[in-house]
Amino acid sequence: MYRDLEHRLAQRIAEFLRSRYPDASLPSVVIEQPPKVELGDFAIPLFPFAKPLRTAPLKIAEAICAGIGSIEGIAEMQVAPPGYLNVKIDRASMAVALSADQKPPAEVPAGKILVEHTSINPNKAAHIGHLRNAILGDTFVRLLRYEDREVDVQNYIDNTGVQVADVVVGFTQIEKKSRAEIEALTRQPRFDYYCWDLYARVSQWYAQDKNNLQARRETLHAIEDASSDTAAIAELISTAVLRRHLETMDRLDIEYDFLPRESEILHLNFWDAAFAKLKEAGVLTYENEGKNKGCWIMRRAGTTSKASTTENAEDTEEPEKISEEDQKVIVRSNGTVGYVGKDIAYHMWKFGLLGRDFNYRKFYRYPNQHECWISAMQGEKDHPHFGNVAEIYNVIDARQSEAQNTVIEALRGLGHNEAADHYTHFSYEMVALTPRCAAELGYTLSEEDKARSYIEVSGRKGFGVKADDLLDRLIASAKNEVDSRHPQLTDAERLSIATQIAIGALRYFMLKFTKQSVIAFDFKEALSFEGETGPYAQYAVVRATSIFKKAEIDLESFCRDVARNVSAESFTKFLAGNNADEFWELWQASAKTSYIVDQCIATTEPAYLAKHAFQLAQLFSAFYHRHPILSEPDEKRKRFLLATVAVVRREMIRTLAVMGITVPPLM
RNA sequence: GGGCGCGUAGCUCAAUUGGAUAGAGCACCGGAUUUCUAAUCCGGUGGUUGCAGGUUCAAGUCCUGCCGCGCCUACCA
Incomplete structure (x- = not known):
């Protein structure tokens, strides 16, 4: 309603100025809100028009006021020094429309949108940083759906990487557990907590003796062979932890449609298809010398070649040399592909540019019957259609912006500018802990850390606040309040209310900060139910x-x-x-x-x-x-x-x- | 070294993307309910927007240079 009216107002003023001053080239009409209600509902600063129209802002405002005639939904206009036009809405008619909940027809842009969020390594419990990601992502999905856009929600699962390998090492090398024993453990209620602690222990074990890192290399290699016992163990662990993540997020009413996994990107040869196209387009070049000798490399995003700044018309003959520090290794000298390479392939798939597809099977059914699908080697025959979308948003923290930009540059290099233009890295800052919070959790801090305003969470060190723990604490705290306020209710009723309050507190807390602000997490603030909460x-x-x-x-x-x-x-x-x-x-x-x-x-x-x-x-x-x-x-x-x-x-x-x-x- | 970002009240953050007197919450001080729920409301204290220049009718916001802080900068993901 308001949006529609603002839009019409801007149009009318622009039209009026164009017809009154047909020869002048005019800046666009900006509409903002006056500082106080008494002044009106919209304010148009006319200063930008003074120079092109060679007229004082106040005079322009007066001219509009006197000459524009009536606009539906607008009651009156007033000129305000030093050069504003203040506009008042016809309050009664707006109120009538609002009461009837009238919505002006809006055309919904065609094309499906893909939002990727959460994407937690399936090797440990989710922590507060992951909560920020999931809540931002889920809210963005809801925003798009509010506008009737068609949205697919994807949660990327890196189930073959170092992090999963490390936990496999923990189970097999440190704890000497058999496959059957591990399988039994995965059935524990909070298996992800077990992995959280184990992962931290593995990091320590590596630090104790550099030779221990050999176990990681061997495990990583073994996982790639899908038929190995190690691969089966990795699959067992990552699937169990993934299930826990879905349960945790479901507590917050966050759901996904599809879980693409790195293992399928690998085994369905997505990379081979992408690699061929990237080589052909000259996006990747083979490095013959220096520290990256034998690798396929790309120019690091954000760096510019010296040659390209000048008007070099056609120098395709000689691909210009990328300086060593601007090189990003995509394929290692041993022939294995790194994370960014897989991501390029995955994003080509998202836009329907790869020429390959996943196989799909059902993985998780939410209590509301909504079905979440997962990528698989052997899929089901009937499945929804994922990928091939018009627009994508990747909710990924700011630390990965360089990698994200490299993927975008790869798409451009392949000639897919349209796709690159509709690729949005939804970047946000991390959640860190205040020194006080860290101390509260029982971590001993260095003097240096105590002086910081915040300390980065680290899964590797097991340093952080687990998502389920935070939720439990919030619910318990809310329950105390509800218990004392409403003793007449049953315990189940009180718990249900407390849960809604806890989720409200948590989701609001994660959304009240702008994306680029680092959240210095503190229990006192997060557990607050008063004020801006x-x-x-x-x-x-x-x-x-x-x-x-x-x-x-x-x-x-x-x-x-x-x-x-x-x-x-x-x-x-x-x-x-x-x-x-x-x-x-x-x-x-x-x-x-x-x-x-x-x-x-x-x-x-x-x-x-x-x-x-x-x-x-x-x-x-x-x-x-x-x-x-x-x-x-x-x-x-x-x-x-x-x-x-x-x-x-x-x-x-x-x-x-x-x-x-x-x-x-x-x- | 290079890239990205940040610096605003005692603390945590906003500021409609360059607009009118820089606003909220917390904390602190003082008040409000025989009434639709006090997880509330009202009032008060608190600012050289890191520093120095510049652009503009107008700068917390843009440009330049400093100072301080964080992240990225692996043949990790």
Whole structure:
């Protein structure tokens, strides 16, 4: 609604200026929000137009104001020094539309979108860093689905890499466990915790004696032979840990559609297909000398050749030499392909550019019956179609941006500029621990670490907060509160509420920071249920609902009735006039949800959504406190206040739902 | 050394991507409920936006140079 109106306004102003000044080349019309509600709903700064039009900004504003005529949905325009045009929405008609939950028709762009997130190495328990990834990714998926885009969610599983090999080494070399014993262990409830500790021990074992690293090399090699016992053990472990990850994420209501695995990328020869194309296009070059002698290399992303900056028309004869430090090894001198190479092949598949496909089988069925598929050597005959998408988003932390850019450059080198342009590295910063938090967890810190503002989590060292532990703590903490507030409920009911609160707190916490900010994790902040938190927003919804409950008004029929029978006049009475701004603020904020969703998608920044949820809740809480509704004697005014609550409540629930947060029946 | 990013209130973070008086939460101080739930609300204290220049009608935001911090920079993934 709001988004639509803003768009129309910008268009009309641009048209007006074009017709008034046909010869001038004009900058685009920027619309922003005035600092205070009294000033209006939209503000157009006219300073950028002063020079091209050779007219003072104020004069331009006056000209628009006087000449533009009426615009549907806009009530009035005002000129504001030193050069703004402030625009007010026709409040009553906007309120009528909002009450009826009208949505202007929007055309949904064609083409499927693939979002890849989570992608945890299946060799240990998920930790808070992985939670940030999964929550950002899942929220982005929900944002896209809110706009009716078709989305596939993929979780890439690196089941043949060093990290899995290390845990295999732990079981076979350190613990001397047999395959049967390991199989029994995988059936333990939290097998991933066992691996967490073991993985840390393996790292220590390597550090003790460099010769121990030989075991890693041998294991890594053995895993590649799918028929070996070692490969079977690796498969056993990685599959069991993967299952645990899916369970952990399911606690947060995060689901996947497809799990492509590195083992299939390897054994279905994706790389061979990609390698041939990359060689043919000259993206990869064979290195004859230096430290990378015998490797197939690519130019490292972000580095530029000296020659290409000048206008060298056609120098394809002589592929220019990449300096050693700008070389990225894709295929090692022993012929094995590295991670980036496999990623290039995988991304060619994503865009349908590889000419090969996975085989698929069912892997995990969610309690809601949703089916999650996995790549396999022998697949099922009937399966959904994955890959071959128009657009991709990879939720991967900022440390991997160079690798991501290398993949994009490879696609460009192959001539797939269209694909490269629709490849978005959804980059975010890591979650680290505050020194206080680390100490709390029982780690001894060096003096140097104590002085830092945060310390990086390390799976290798077993240093971090496990996702399930954090969730358990959040639930326990919320349960304490619910127990004392609602002793009349059954234990199961209280647990269910506490769980919703815990998830609300966690998801909000991970989303309130902008992506590029490192989260210095601290239990005190993460466990907080007050102030700018998920529970604050949930609580606002609960209060809104309880008004209707107490009055024994059925919310749905009330909304239906308002939508059908309300007139603009009945709203005007309360939304116009001098003291109406405090009410209008609620309606205006409620109107913005789609606008905010747009913004989140365009900037790949879900934090704006969290801000929106908080703003709605804050406005509502103040309103709730100031205006007793049920005791309101004026029936018409009471009805207006209820209509206000109903709309704000609806938008809060919607916004929270996009963040993956549900609202408990009471708190 | 090179690449990417960060530096804003005591602490943790925002700032509609260059716009009007830099805003929230926490902490601290003082207040509010016989009322629809106090996981709430209202008020107060708190700022030379790391430093120095520059561009612009307008700079926390862009450019240059410093200072400090983090990450990346393996024939690991």
